[in-house]
Amino acid sequence: MLDEGIATCSSLELAAAAGVNSAKLRKDLSYLGSYGTRGVGYEVEYLSYQIAREIGLTQDWHIVIVGIGNLGHALANYSGFSSRGFRTVALLDADESRQGEDVTGMSIRRFDELEAVVAEYRVDIGVIATPAISAQGVCDRMVEVGIRSILNFAPTILNVPQGVDVRRVDLASELQILAFHEQRKAAPGPDIEESA
Amino acid sequence: MLDEGIATCSSLELAAAAGVNSAKLRKDLSYLGSYGTRGVGYEVEYLSYQIAREIGLTQDWHIVIVGIGNLGHALANYSGFSSRGFRTVALLDADESRQGEDVTGMSIRRFDELEAVVAEYRVDIGVIATPAISAQGVCDRMVEVGIRSILNFAPTILNVPQGVDVRRVDLASELQILAFHEQRKAAPGPDIEESA
DNA sequence: AGGAGTTTGTGAACGTACGAACAAACTGAG
DNA sequence: CTCAGTTTGTTCGTACGTTCACAAACTCCT
Known part of the structure; x- marks a missing residue:
C-alpha cells in the first residue's frame, strides 16, 4: 500500500x-x-x-549461516532476507572441500572460525542448515560464543539453555502435515462431490 | 529408537x-x-x-515443485523428503532458459506442462518456490488441474477455494520473529544478569 | 498371592486465543 | 448543528489447547 x-x-x-x-x-x-x-x-x-x-525492522540484523549445502546456498541467496534488514555476515561449513568457495560474493569459511566471526561483527542470529546429526553440536557452539537466537532447519529438537531462542523449520514436516490432511480428504469420502 | x-x-x-x-x-x-x-x-x-x-507415512506421495531457483533447487535435492515417502515427480519453471537443465537426474520442464504432469502421475502436493509476484498465478493453475494441497514458500497469502489446503513457510518471517524476541531481550534490560 | 513401584489414559481446572457485537469517535452532507 | 454512515477499540462469551492430578492397570519382587 x-x-x-x-x-x-x-x-x-x-x-x-x-x-x-x-x-x-x-x-x-x-x-x-x-x-x-x-x-x-x-x-x-x-x-x-x-x-x-x-x-525491529528499523535496525539491521546480522546473521550467520552454518551448513552451506543446497539449503544453505538457497538461504545465502534468498533476496527476501536483505530486503527486510537481514545481512548475512558469514557462511560457515565444516566440510574442508567447501572452504573458500564463492557464494554470492561471499566465501565459505571454516566452522571453527565462528568465534572470530562473532568477534568481528556483532551476530544476532545463527541459522543452522546442517544435517540433523551435526545440528546440536553447531547449536552448542553458537550458544558458547554468545548467540541467543537460532533458526534451525535441521529435523531435530535442539537443547538450549534458558534465554536462548530457537525456531524450527522442518520442511518435511510441512509436507507431512499436508499429506495428513490429504489422506483425510480421501479416506472418509462420504458425499462430498462438488467442483471437480 | x-x-x-x-x-x-x-x-x-x-x-x-x-x-x-x-x-x-x-x-x-x-x-x-x-x-x-x-x-x-x-x-x-x-x-x-x-x-x-x-x-500417511505408509504410502508414497507425489509432489511437484514449481519455481526452480535457489530454493527450488534445494528442495529438489532435499534428502529429508524421499526418506519420508515423498517423491518429486516433476520440476517446473516458467523461465525458458532453464528448460532441460538437469537437477539430481531430473530435467526441468515448462510450467505449462503442469496439466500433462498431473495426467501422467497422480500429484498429491504442489510446492510453490517462485517469486511472490508469480505465486498466485501458479496456485490458481494448480487448483485448476486438481491439486488440493499446496506448500507455499513465496511471501504471499494465497487465495484458494474451499477444500484446498495451503501451508505457508515464510523464511524471512521466521527470522523476523527471532529478531523481534532479540530486540525484546536487549531493550528492557532491567536487572537480568546471569551466566554471561 | 500380595504389595510396592511404574506408567498410561483421562477428567477437571486453568489460561488463553478467537470472534461477535457494541459503544465511542470520527466524517460529511444537508 | 444534527443526523446518518463508517470504523476503531474493547468487552464479553465461547471454544480450545495445555497442564495437573489421579484412578486403573501393569510388572516385579518377596
Whole structure:
C-alpha cells in the first residue's frame, strides 16, 4: 500500500490481505497503541512505521549461516532476507572441500572460525542448515560464543539453555502435515462431490 | 529408537525427545487409540507403525515443485523428503532458459506442462518456490488441474477455494520473529544478569 | 498371592486465543 | 448543528489447547 501511494486503509482491508479476521487484526494492532482513527481507518505510512519499529525492522540484523549445502546456498541467496534488514555476515561449513568457495560474493569459511566471526561483527542470529546429526553440536557452539537466537532447519529438537531462542523449520514436516490432511480428504469420502 | 533396537519407551522419554509435556503427548497419542500399556509404556515398533499409518507415512506421495531457483533447487535435492515417502515427480519453471537443465537426474520442464504432469502421475502436493509476484498465478493453475494441497514458500497469502489446503513457510518471517524476541531481550534490560 | 513401584489414559481446572457485537469517535452532507 | 454512515477499540462469551492430578492397570519382587 505504501508503494501504491494509498494514504489510508481500514482494518477490514488489512485483515483480508493478511488472511485473518478483522477483529483479531484490530486487537493485535491495539497492543502497539491506538494508531487508528474511528470512522477513518489507519494511516498507511504512520502505521507502517510503527509496526516496523515494533518488530525491529528499523535496525539491521546480522546473521550467520552454518551448513552451506543446497539449503544453505538457497538461504545465502534468498533476496527476501536483505530486503527486510537481514545481512548475512558469514557462511560457515565444516566440510574442508567447501572452504573458500564463492557464494554470492561471499566465501565459505571454516566452522571453527565462528568465534572470530562473532568477534568481528556483532551476530544476532545463527541459522543452522546442517544435517540433523551435526545440528546440536553447531547449536552448542553458537550458544558458547554468545548467540541467543537460532533458526534451525535441521529435523531435530535442539537443547538450549534458558534465554536462548530457537525456531524450527522442518520442511518435511510441512509436507507431512499436508499429506495428513490429504489422506483425510480421501479416506472418509462420504458425499462430498462438488467442483471437480 | 527403532534403529537403536529399543523395544519399549515411556511417554516421558517421548515427550523429552519431542520437546513437549508428557501429559500432552499421552493425550495426543490417545486420539490414535490405546496403544500403550500401563506400568510399561509404549512398544516402539508397534507405536511407530500406528503413527506412520495415521499420518500417511505408509504410502508414497507425489509432489511437484514449481519455481526452480535457489530454493527450488534445494528442495529438489532435499534428502529429508524421499526418506519420508515423498517423491518429486516433476520440476517446473516458467523461465525458458532453464528448460532441460538437469537437477539430481531430473530435467526441468515448462510450467505449462503442469496439466500433462498431473495426467501422467497422480500429484498429491504442489510446492510453490517462485517469486511472490508469480505465486498466485501458479496456485490458481494448480487448483485448476486438481491439486488440493499446496506448500507455499513465496511471501504471499494465497487465495484458494474451499477444500484446498495451503501451508505457508515464510523464511524471512521466521527470522523476523527471532529478531523481534532479540530486540525484546536487549531493550528492557532491567536487572537480568546471569551466566554471561 | 500380595504389595510396592511404574506408567498410561483421562477428567477437571486453568489460561488463553478467537470472534461477535457494541459503544465511542470520527466524517460529511444537508 | 444534527443526523446518518463508517470504523476503531474493547468487552464479553465461547471454544480450545495445555497442564495437573489421579484412578486403573501393569510388572516385579518377596
